Structures are given as C-alpha cells and as structure tokens.
Amino acid sequence: MLDLEKIRAEFPILQQKIQGKPLIYFDNAATSQKPRQVLDALQQYYTSMNANVHRGIHTLAERATAAFEETREAVRAFINAPSAEQVIFTRGTTESINLVAGSFGRKFIGPGDEIIVTTMEHHSNIVPWQMLCEEKGAVLKVIPINDAGELLLDEYEKLLSERTKLVAVVHVSNALGSVNPVAEVVRLAHQVGARVLVDGAQAAPHYQIDVQALDVDFYAFSGHKVYGPTGIGILYGKLDVLEAMPPYLGGGEMIKEVTFAKTTYNELPYKFEAGTPNIADAVALKEALAFVNQLGQNQIAAHENALLAHATQAVADVPGLRLVGTAQHKASVLSFVVDGLSALDIGMLLDAQGIAVRTGNHCAMPLMQRFGLTGTARASFAVYNTLEEVDSFVAQLRRVVKMMN
Amino acid sequence: MSIQQIQDEIVEEFALFESKDDKYNYIIELGKHLAAYPEAHRTPDKLIKGCQSQVWVHPEMHNGLVHFHGDSDSILVKGLVGLMIRTLSGQPPAQVAEADLYFVDRIGMKQMLSMNRANGLAAMIKQLKLYALAYTMQAAE
Structure with missing residues (x-):
C-alpha cells in the first residue's frame, strides 16, 4: 500500500x-504536479553545475554533461530501450511527433502514401500528419472507434495496405482514458511494412512502458506529465530508422564537421539535438522518474x-x-x-x-x-x-x- | 439611465451578496432569465471568437440606440452576457463604443473567472464595442 x-x-x-x-x-492529464526532489534538482542544477553540455572542458561543463546524460540513461531504463542513443531529448510529445513528421516524413513519405491515425488522437498527433500529407500528396486515414471509445481493430485491418507507411496511435486517450492495444496495432502494421509511432504522453505516468515488448518504431512522451518539469520530452526510436532519418533542425551540437561546401552530421542522439538543449529540466526529469520508480x-x-x-x-x-x-x-x-x-x-x-x-x-x-x-x-x-x-x-x-x- | 448609472447600480447590487455562492447563484438566475435569442441570428458570424463557450451576440439599431441580444451554451456566461446587455443595450452607440466598463472589476467578475475565461470576456466586450463603433461610423456618413 x-x-x-x-x-x-x-x-x-x-x-x-x-x-x-x-x-x-x-x-493531472493536462500536467502533473512536481515532487520536492524534482524542485530540488532544478535548484541544485542552477546553483552548483550550470554550464553548457558537451564539448566544455571545465569542471562545471563536465558535471552538467554527466547529469544530462544520466537522465538519458534513466529514460532508457524507464522505457526499456536497447540503448541510450535511441533516447532523444525534445521539448515534449508534440515536438517529438513533429520531429518524426519533419524528418522521417520528409524522407520516407511520398505521393499516394498513406498515414493512419485514430479517431481519438490529440491534435498534436493529427495536425503534423495533415501538414505532411498536404506537402507530400499523401493520404490520411482514420481508424474508427465504438461508442465506448475503443478502437475498431477490424476496420483498422481493412485500412492497412502496402501503401501504409506510418501508423500514429495514442497509447492512452487523454479525453477518454481508453488504453489502446498498441502491441496488436504494431503487429498488424508491421505485417504491411509500416512503421508505428505511439503517442505515450498519457501512458507514461500510469504504466510501465516497454518499447521492445511493444515493438514500436517510435515512442513519444512528455516529462511534465510524469511528475517532471515542463519543456522536456522524449522521442524513442528504433536504431535503424533513426539512423536513416535526416536531421530535423540544423545548428550547433548536431554536426560533426562544417565547411561552406558541406556539413557532416553528428551521431545519434545528437544528430537530433541541435542547439543548447533544455539541460536543467532534463536533469530534473531523472528525479521525476526516480520518484515513479521508488513508488x-x-x-x-x-x-x-x-x-x-x-x-x-x-x-x-x-x-x-x-x-x-x-x-x-x-x-x-x-x-x-x-x-x-x-x-x-x-x-x-x-x-x-x-x-x-x-x-x-x-x-x-x-x-x-x-x-x-x-x-x-x-x-x-x-x-x-x-x-x-x-x-x-x-x-x-x-x-x-x-x-x- | 446612463451606462455609468447602470454600472453603479450593478456594483451596489453585488455589494449586497455575502458569499461567492450568492454571486454565482445570481448570475445563474440572470442567465436563465435572459430574453430569448433570435434564432434567425444564431449564425457563425454572430459567434464571438476567443470564448471557451459558444457566445452569440446580435446588435440592432432602433431610433438611434443600439440594442443587443445575446446567448451562450454556458449558463454562467449567459448571465455575464445579461449583465453586459443590461449595461449597454438601449444606449447611443458612440457611448457604448467609448464605455469604461469598470463594473467588471468592481463586482469581482475576473476573480470569479480565471484568466483563460477573462480572455473570452475581453473578446465579448471588444465585439460589443466594435458593433457600436460600426453604427457610430454609419451614422456619421
């Protein structure tokens, strides 16, 4: 108890x-409150280790980098990802989804391709795909639900075809509370070679997430709904697809070498983390996950x-x-x-x-x-x-x- | 009565309420008893944008005075619309356009509403004034 x-x-x-x-x-489905250990971590970050992460050679930079990367490892364990490089820091679920739409979508979605969402999606898992479809001449399909708010899997199967490139589905509905059978959705999508993105914003605070057991290609969630700070989110992706995806934002951190002739990109996860990240909130997120794990x-x-x-x-x-x-x-x-x-x-x-x-x-x-x-x-x-x-x-x-x- | 006199009257009425519940109950009653909205004007162009609830306002001019009809799917908001109509309806449009609606703050309407909802209130007031301004311009032409 x-x-x-x-x-x-x-x-x-x-x-x-x-x-x-x-x-x-x-x-709480909008945002959870934060336990003292998260508040303390934020305070402590700024009072004892604030510096820009990576590349800095001084002590504070090393402390900040270590704390930042410790959270990445904590998130890896939290969702049972195979490796920490598959954990990308974003601003939140919305940005995670937009990253996939802007990067995976840019490269792998073309005219006539189909993207499947469900009737119960949050706007953040509809609009990025609509924008992508409009740009690429792709088609958005919608899985219907019954009156109880459950996905009609028969109808979903009928929508799947070799034209399906991506299925974007919410794990737990924010408006209804429905928990969707994500593993089954993934299994059916993979049969036609489609990738699956799961919006886990409402699931991460309530359930143990195992991205390998679910076999999802992408999993997105936000820190602030899991007792962590606002402005920090996670995108998990399978290694092969993340490596095949082009960068989303250009800038510092995400590069290996820059000349005016050509730029080569950094490795995962940094390829997707251009600019100074939200270090303080990332560091405090570790405490939020620890709070959940402790209970x-x-x-x-x-x-x-x-x-x-x-x-x-x-x-x-x-x-x-x-x-x-x-x-x-x-x-x-x-x-x-x-x-x-x-x-x-x-x-x-x-x-x-x-x-x-x-x-x-x-x-x-x-x-x-x-x-x-x-x-x-x-x-x-x-x-x-x-x-x-x-x-x-x-x-x-x-x-x-x-x-x- | 002038807009100012009506506002002062409303402020006095609200000063009599002892509890917040009394204020809410009063606004609910106002909402329930607001004159029926003309159905012919329940159209998208009469919807006020920026409100969390649906709010319709329809203006009319009679004998140089502007009259408002309003409605909302929220009874509380409808009560607030009722207060606005009581204050501004039947006044010269130029005065409505320029009215300083101090009663809103004095009766604690914004404390009863959160900021999100107060934005809707601001949108409502702006729209009422815009209608009045449009009539003022028309009259000037």
Whole structure:
C-alpha cells in the first residue's frame, strides 16, 4: 500500500488553499504536479553545475554533461530501450511527433502514401500528419472507434495496405482514458511494412512502458506529465530508422564537421539535438522518474485504478450525468457531460470550491465530433489523489448540478 | 439611465451578496432569465471568437440606440452576457463604443473567472464595442 500522506507531503503545491478551500487537483492529464526532489534538482542544477553540455572542458561543463546524460540513461531504463542513443531529448510529445513528421516524413513519405491515425488522437498527433500529407500528396486515414471509445481493430485491418507507411496511435486517450492495444496495432502494421509511432504522453505516468515488448518504431512522451518539469520530452526510436532519418533542425551540437561546401552530421542522439538543449529540466526529469520508480509503477496504477473505480461508481447516480469513454481497459480519466449543463459551467463552479478539472474539447475536436459533443468535463487522477478527494469532488458536483437546475 | 448609472447600480447590487455562492447563484438566475435569442441570428458570424463557450451576440439599431441580444451554451456566461446587455443595450452607440466598463472589476467578475475565461470576456466586450463603433461610423456618413 502507498503511504498517501507521505506522498502528498512531497508536493508543496498541494498544501495550498484555492478560493479558501483545500486544493483538489484533478487535472493531472493536462500536467502533473512536481515532487520536492524534482524542485530540488532544478535548484541544485542552477546553483552548483550550470554550464553548457558537451564539448566544455571545465569542471562545471563536465558535471552538467554527466547529469544530462544520466537522465538519458534513466529514460532508457524507464522505457526499456536497447540503448541510450535511441533516447532523444525534445521539448515534449508534440515536438517529438513533429520531429518524426519533419524528418522521417520528409524522407520516407511520398505521393499516394498513406498515414493512419485514430479517431481519438490529440491534435498534436493529427495536425503534423495533415501538414505532411498536404506537402507530400499523401493520404490520411482514420481508424474508427465504438461508442465506448475503443478502437475498431477490424476496420483498422481493412485500412492497412502496402501503401501504409506510418501508423500514429495514442497509447492512452487523454479525453477518454481508453488504453489502446498498441502491441496488436504494431503487429498488424508491421505485417504491411509500416512503421508505428505511439503517442505515450498519457501512458507514461500510469504504466510501465516497454518499447521492445511493444515493438514500436517510435515512442513519444512528455516529462511534465510524469511528475517532471515542463519543456522536456522524449522521442524513442528504433536504431535503424533513426539512423536513416535526416536531421530535423540544423545548428550547433548536431554536426560533426562544417565547411561552406558541406556539413557532416553528428551521431545519434545528437544528430537530433541541435542547439543548447533544455539541460536543467532534463536533469530534473531523472528525479521525476526516480520518484515513479521508488513508488513502483504497478502500485501507482493500482491506486489510480481504485480512484477511478470509486469515482465511476460514485457519479453513476448524479442526475443527467453521462460518462464519455467507457472502454474496458481504461486509465484514470473520468470524462463526462451532464444534460443541460455546459462543461464550462461545471468547471467554473467546481473551481469556486477549489477543485481543478478540465473542460472543453481536450484538443481532440474530431473525437468530440464523433460523440456529437462540443466538450466534456474531465477529472483525471494521479498518485497523490485520495478517495476522500474523490468523495468531495462528487459531493460538489452534485451540488453544482442541483444549483444549475 | 446612463451606462455609468447602470454600472453603479450593478456594483451596489453585488455589494449586497455575502458569499461567492450568492454571486454565482445570481448570475445563474440572470442567465436563465435572459430574453430569448433570435434564432434567425444564431449564425457563425454572430459567434464571438476567443470564448471557451459558444457566445452569440446580435446588435440592432432602433431610433438611434443600439440594442443587443445575446446567448451562450454556458449558463454562467449567459448571465455575464445579461449583465453586459443590461449595461449597454438601449444606449447611443458612440457611448457604448467609448464605455469604461469598470463594473467588471468592481463586482469581482475576473476573480470569479480565471484568466483563460477573462480572455473570452475581453473578446465579448471588444465585439460589443466594435458593433457600436460600426453604427457610430454609419451614422456619421
């Protein structure tokens, strides 16, 4: 069992009151809060080792470089990548996806090629592919879902052909919580020779990720959703494809030799890390992963599942409430609408009680259109949330619904 | 009543509320009782951009005074639209275009709304003033 009191004490931000009420933070799918060890790492980086990484020969530069590269190794272990050079630092999931679109896409996607996404993608896993398709004359195909918010794998199989070059699929839906059968999606894609990119932004905080077991070609996630800082993200890629891909951004760090006649590029992962990287946040990310590892991902998932199960049951008889996203396999996301009420009203009135939830289309407009909605209210849980908080949330939600009717 | 007098009246009303809940309840009631929006004008060009909820505003001129109709899918926002309409509807367009809407701050509307939502409020006010400005220009021609 997790010691929640002890865990919560590690998060200074949770100790405050909002609108005079104890903060109940249920917007974890947007970003998680940061434990003290992450905050301390940021402070310590700037107070004791700040220098530019790589190439510097002085002590601080070596310290900064070592810390930066230690995080790369920690990420490698976190997702069970075969080697650290396959771990590329980016600003976040969005940039990771854009890197693949801009580099892999530039080289390997041509006219008439097909890219497959799903109905439940975040805009960040739709728009880069649309831009690429427009530029290359390629075609975007979409895997439909059922009313519970589960992928229709039969339909997916029908979309696959030798024209399919890439399948871009979300591991866990931010708006519904659905956990997709990524290994199966990958297996089917590989049968037609297509590569698979997985948007793992919502999966990394909740589940143990094993990129080798999943056999994915690319896996993207963000530090800030895994209790780490904002502005640091990860792109994992298989070695052969990363090596075959051209650089994404040009500049310092990513080169081996530059003359005005010709430039040769650096090796992995530096080929994709032009410019001074986000060193401080990368260094602090290691502490975030350590925090997760210390608690244990299975323990975290078990606790969050208990919160979700409790919340799902507790809201069942709220008048007019309907859950959006009822997949069999679901992460700790409770997305819902209430008849006659706008999600915005629910969110504003809950905020007046110190409860933070998200409202709107969750950057997944096509998904909202699929359900005939303009938006939902979403409560999403993290390891520091408690059953008591869920009870307070449901009690306040009942009050809000009554107030508005 | 002038725009200023109406604003002062609203500020006085809000000063009577003891709790934040009372304010919210009042705005909810305003939202529920706002005059029905003319369906013929529920068109994309009457939607205000920049709001998290859908907000429609339709202006009309009668006898040299500008009148607004408004609606929203959010009851709270509809209540706020109602306050704006109460303040600005039935006034000369030139005065609407130049109005200093100090009541927004004085009744703590921005504290009730977060910054994200306050941006929507700013968009709404801007649009109301733009309509009024357009009528002012028309009248000047």
